[in-house]
Structures are given as structure tokens and as C-alpha cells.
Amino acid sequence: MKNMDNSNKGIFLGIGFAVLVGVVAFVFSSDNAMEKTHSVVNRKKAKHLFKNKMHGGKKSSKVVDKLSDEEINSLMGTVSKVKDIENSLSDVSSDFKEFFNDKVKDAKKALK
Template sequence: MKNSTKGLLIGLGATVVVGTIIVSSSEKALQKIESYMNRKRAKDFIKEKLNGNDDALSVVDQLSDEEISNLLKIVDKIGNLKGKINVYGDNVKDMAEDFKHTLHGYTETVKEKFDK
């Protein structure tokens, strides 16, 4: 094999190795950044919703990255349900009010029948 071919193969191999290292290190960096952001988001949630409870904040520090991620998924789902419950809650209030008026009307009708 010619020296130029060997040099080209060595250069290509080195490029592949360096590229693999860069990609794997960037994935690790992205994971670290995502972990940091999730942990900060969990702490912000505790500060906002739990008035900065120190015990809850210390628990967040002890949780694994996967546990933090699962916790945030649960918080997001609860937030989505809360919005839906508010919509349904208004409908339930209206239906309860209608039912109350209907029941009151029936009560008045029954009283009138027994009063006669």
C-alpha cells in the first residue's frame, strides 16, 4: 500500500474517532444540562407551590435524575388535569345550580299539592 493511502486511512480513522468522542461528549453535556434544568424546574416548583419548603428542597437534591424527570412528568400531568377540571368545574357548577332550581320547583309543587 502506498504511503499516501496509509496516511489517508489513518487520517480518516482519526477523524472518525475524534468525531465519535465529540458526539458522545456532547450527548453527555446535553444530559447534564437537561438534568440541571429539570432539577432547577423542580426546585422552582417547590418554591412557588410549597412556599420554598426546606425539607422538600433537600429531597430534590437527593433524587436521581430519572426520579426528577418522573416527578416533573407527574406535575405536568396534574397541571393539564387542573385546566380540564376548571372547565368541567364550571359546567358542574351550572348543572348543580340548574338541579337546585329544578328541585326547588318540584318542592314547591309538592307543597302546593299537600296544602290543598
């Protein structure tokens, strides 16, 4: 009976270790897969950006293909920051326009 308990412990330890290795491998591979997927998506976005927004052709697509994943991610991060600045400026100009229109209305009322 004692022999059987030791062999069962060994089996359970082996199974537990195999499960642990599987979980660790899954976590690392899923992080790696997510990072690769993110890079592929950014590369597609960069190609779209050059083709449609900058009126590029096949040469621009080839240039994007030659960039590393890190360079693509950096490029798309910069594009994102520029869009954020653009949106902020749009908000500020809209606020300024409203402020100016209010002041013109106030001035017209004061002149009446």
C-alpha cells in the same frame, strides 16, 4: 512512487479514522451533555416548585438534592401531566359554563 502512494493512503486512512472517532465521541458526548443539562434544568424546576408553589424551605431543597436524576425527571413528568389535566379540566369547565349560559338565555327567550 508506489511507496509514496501507500504512505499517503496510510496517512489519509489515519486522518479519516481520527475524524470518525472524533465525530462519534462528539455525538455521544453531546447526547450525554444534553441529558445532563436536561436533568439540571429539571432539578432547578423541582426546587422552584417546592419553594414557591408548596412553600417549602431549605429542607425541601435538600430533599430535591438527594433525589436521583431519574427521580427528578419522573417527578417533573408527573407535574407536567397534572398541569395537562388541570388545563383540560379548565377547558371542559369553561365549555360547560358557556353551554349552561346559552341554555339559560334560550330558556329566558322561551319564557318571553
